[in-house]
Amino acid sequence: MEIKNQQPFGRLLALIGKNYLHALQLKLRDLDAERNFYALILIDEGKGKITQQELAELLESDKVSVVRIIDNLSDLGYVKREKVETDRRKYSLVLTAKAEKELPEIKTAITEVTELAFRGLSVTKIEELYADLHIIKNNLNNRNYE
């Protein structure tokens, strides 16, 4: 396979990532939440203790974006901000009952879209793929070229 005359590798990845998200949004179109599904999962895993700053790190995003994500999820009734008593600059992010009710459907949808994406690939190949992608992700980390 010639590498020349192909679209840049990063462009290919970004395109696939976008299509993945579209498939997920379609599967979950009956929910109020239209995006930020992974944030909900991370907040759930935070067991009521995660802060916006910590969430920003997990999402590899910045705190301004996280404010908007939480505003969005909060407006839709998925998340509540709770002042941390021991450090009153921080908020703990807590899922509402609504979010907890819908979370299984979200996780299932993610699994299904991932399975759709991987159709025709063996488990071995998928594991290799993840390993390679993590190598590539590290290679492209800012500290490697800035």
Place this chain on the structure above:
Amino acid sequence: MEIKNQQPFGRLLALIGKNYLHALQLKLRDLDAERNFYALILIDEGKGKITQQELAELLESDKVSVVRIIDNLSDLGYVKREKVETDRRKYSLVLTAKAEKELPEIKTAITEVTELAFRGLSVTKIEELYADLHIIKNNLNNRNYE
């Protein structure tokens, strides 16, 4: 490797794609063009005959986005729109001398970032990776779930 407790696959790809583009933009920061590098390459390959509609298909984008891309490249002096005489609805997209002069640097930068991304992976692995990604891209094509 556990697939659970990882970030959604599409999110990983989108992140890597974004980092790839950042690396490329950094490498090419001395150029006037700050993006749309791949569009320039496609226009070059179109040998002065490609139209906006055709470019939209190659970019897997829509015609509105392409208008903006060509506006941008045209404002920066990289591309000219030339009316097609045989079908006066269309424009041929033509690179300027400036674009042709900078194109080698752009292609080199893309190659370098791609090589940086693939550091530590064998040629065999890279070829497998491309093959797998194209399978995944097809799997996630709209027609497979809409």
Place this chain on the structure above:
DNA sequence: GAATTTAGTTTACATTGTTAACCTTTATTT
């Protein structure tokens, strides 16, 4: 206790994605 740092918010601006309405030119229908 003054200065700095941290968590979060707000504002601003540019880019991107999406949709709809529109103009002009070409193709199709009848």
Place this chain on the structure above:
DNA sequence: AAATAAAGGTTAACAATGTAAACTAAATTC
């Protein structure tokens, strides 16, 4: 040939996203 539809491109509007700067309030450092 006239009417209609379709195609190529443009414009406008709106929401989402990325990035940066300035800000408040609380905590930490010196």
